[in-house]
Amino acid sequence: MGWTITFDSNRKQLIQERTRSATQADGTRWECLRHTAVGNVLWTVWVVTPAEPKPPMAYRAPYRYIGCDLLAPGRKGEGWGYKDLCESMGPCYYTCPLSYLDMVPVANAAWREQVRAWHAARNRKVEIGDVLIFEGLAIPEVKIVSKQGRRLVGEYGGCRYRIPPRILAKVVEQRFAT
Secondary structure: OOOOOOOOOOOHHHHHHHHEEEEEOOOOEEEEEEEEEEEOEEEEEEEEEOOOOOOOOOOOOOEEEEEEEEEEEEEOOEEEEEEEHHEEEEEEEOOOOOOHHHHHHOHHHHHHHHHHHHHHHOOOOOOOEEEEOOOOOOOOOOEEEEEEOOEEEEEOEEEEEEEHHHHHHEEEEEEOOO
């Protein structure tokens, strides 16, 4: 529920530690199949193989899950820390690689839908003159007046607004410039 802070590691060392495969004392095997850091969010795909049960217990099959570790530097004199989450907790981060969703059974369909929407918005093609209509924002729509790479500037009601890429997930309709 809280954060775990290391006192002697940097970000790279923390990521190495958090993605290291291991076997617990009871024989349960944890293996990190893939990992990637997007900003200060570490995404992982784990396969957990339970220890061989002793009779009369039933066999437990291996299972996979998507991990989400939030990373942050500690205060002065401390190393980096992490807060571990998983897909079933519905983290409010959507930068998980789409390929990870195909590797793991669904644990939270609503979260996966938001991950796919985030990726679709990120790849949205926007040109000067397009009108973007939003849902859930104070500004209902903007007309794109400037574009430099992924940096957009829109106009509404005589005022100009920067449109960060994350806001593109709120677009419900796009009218293309003719």
